[in-house]
Amino acid sequence: MVRVGNELGKNIKKDFRRNYSMGLKREEERLNEKNKFDGNLIFGARKFHEITNRLGSGKPMNLELTPEWKLCVDDTGNERYQRKKDIYEPVNECPVCGNKERRYLVSRFGLDIYRCPECTLGYLDPRIKYGRIHEIYWSDETSANIFTTDAQIKVDEIKYDYGLRLAEEWGLSGKKKILDIGCGTGLFLKRAQKFGFEECVGIDPNKLYLKCYENVKGIRFYSTDFESLKLDELGDDYDCMGMWSVLEHIYDPVKFFTRMNKLMKKGGIFLIFVPNTNALSTRLFRGQSPIFVWKHVTYWTADSLKFFMEKMGYKVELIETVISEIGNIRNYLSWDHQYAGSHENDTTFNSITPEFIHKNLMGSRLMGVFKKL
Ligand SMILES: [Zn+2]
Numbered sequence: 001m002v003r004v005g006n007e008l009g010k011n012i013k014k015d016f017r018r019n020y021s022m023g024l025k026r027e028e029e030r031l032n033e034k035n036k037f038d039g040n041l042i043f044g045a046r047k048f049h050e051i052t053n054r055l056g057s058g059k060p061m062n063l064e065l066t067p068e069w070k071l072c073v074d075d076t077g078n079e080r081y082q083r084k085k086d087i088y089e090p091v092n093e094c095p096v097c098g099n100k101e102r103r104y105l106v107s108r109f110g111l112d113i114y115r116c117p118e119c120t121l122g123y124l125d126p127r128i129k130y131g132r133i134h135e136i137y138w139s140d141e142t143s144a145n146i147f148t149t150d151a152q153i154k155v156d157e158i159k160y161d162y163g164l165r166l167a168e169e170w171g172l173s174g175k176k177k178i179l180d181i182g183c184g185t186g187l188f189l190k191r192a193q194k195f196g197f198e199e200c201v202g203i204d205p206n207k208l209y210l211k212c213y214e215n216v217k218g219i220r221f222y223s224t225d226f227e228s229l230k231l232d233e234l235g236d237d238y239d240c241m242g243m244w245s246v247l248e249h250i251y252d253p254v255k256f257f258t259r260m261n262k263l264m265k266k267g268g269i270f271l272i273f274v275p276n277t278n279a280l281s282t283r284l285f286r287g288q289s290p291i292f293v294w295k296h297v298t299y300w301t302a303d304s305l306k307f308f309m310e311k312m313g314y315k316v317e318l319i320e321t322v323i324s325e326i327g328n329i330r331n332y333l334s335w336d337h338q339y340a341g342s343h344e345n346d347t348t349f350n351s352i353t354p355e356f357i358h359k360n361l362m363g364s365r366l367m368g369v370f371k372k373l
Pocket residue numbers: 094095096097098099116117118119120121
C-alpha cells in the first residue's frame with residue numbers, strides 16, 4: 001500500500017509538472033484537463049449518477065424525500081395551491097390527436113400540464129369547465145391592462161406588420177377580406193386596414209375591449225366567445241385569418257378549425273402566433289413560466305402545430321420562432337428573478353444569442369404561415 005501511495009505521489013508530481021509544462025494558460029488545455037475528472041463526460045450523466053448512488057429510490061437526485069429529509073420534514077400530501085371545487089373537468093385525451101397516453105410535463109400554482117408523446121402537444125388536466133371560464137375571462141383585466149399600454153401597442157404594431165408581410169410573401173391571394181379571431185384591442189385589424197385590406201372583421205369574447213372599438217371606422221367587431229359564434233354573420237371567402245395568442249385558449253381546436261375552414265378561401269393564408277413550449281426560456285423557467293396559466297388549455301410546439309395544421313387541411317409555408325427573451329434568460333442564469341432585469345446585460349452567456357435561439361426554434365413564440373389547400 002505504501003508503495004502504491006508513493007507511486008501515486010510520484011504520478012501526481014509528474015502530472016503537475018506535465019500540466020505546468022504544457023501551459024494551462026491555454027484555455028483548451030485547461031478544458032482538456034478538467035474534462036478528465038468530469039464524471040458526466042467520462043461515464044455519461046445517468047450512468048455516473050447511478051454508479052455513484054446519486055440516482056434511485058430514496059437517493060438525492062430522485063424527486064422525492066431522502067430518508068434524512070424525512071427526519072426534517074413531513075410530506076403531508078397537501079399542496080400549497082388547492083384547486084377550487086366544482087369548476088374543473090378532466091381531460092382524458094390529447095385535444096389534437098386523441099392519444100390517451102401522456103407524460104407529466106410541469107405544474108404551476110396548482111395546475112398540472114401533461115404532454116402527448118405522439119404529437120407533442122401539451123394540455124391542462126384538469127382544466128376549468130368551458131361553461132365556467134367565461135366568468136373569469138370577463139373579469140380578466142390583467143390582459144386588458146397589458147395590451148392597452150403604449151409600449152405594448154408599439155411593439156405589437158411592428159409584430160402585426162411583420163405578420164402581414166409574411167402573409168404577402170407567402171402568396172396572399174388577395175386583400176379583400178381578413179378575419180382576426182380574438183382581436184383584443186383591434187390593433188391587428190387596424191394595421192391590416194392600413195395594409196390595404198378592404199373588409200376587416202374581428203371577434204373577441206372579452207367585453208373589456210368593447211370601448212376600444214368605439215369610433216373605429218371600417219372595421220366590424222363581434223363581442224362573443226368563439227364556440228357559440230354564428231358563422232353566417234361573418235360571411236365567407238376570407239383571404240386571410242389571424243390568431244394572435246388565441247389558439248392556446250381553444251378547448252377543441254379540431255372542431256373549431258373545422259368550423260372556421262368553411263369561411264376560408266382556398267389558397268387563403270392563416271397566420272398563427274402562439275406560445276412555444278419548447279422555448280429556451282420556458283425550458284429554463286418551467287413551473288415559473290407564465291405561459292403555464294389557467295386560460296391556456298393547450299401548449300404548442302413547432303411539431304404539434306405542423307401536425308395540427310396539416311390535419312386541418314393546410315400547407316405549412318413557414319414555422320419559425322420570434323421573441324428571444326434573451327434578457328430574461330440572462331437574469332435567470334445569473335441567479336436573479338428572470339424578470340427583474342438586473343443582469344440582462346451580463347456577458348457571461350454571450351454565446352446564447354438570439355440567432356442561436358431562433359435557429360433552433362427556441363424563441364418564446366411560434367409564428368406560422370399556413371395556406372389552405
Ligand atoms: Zn397528441
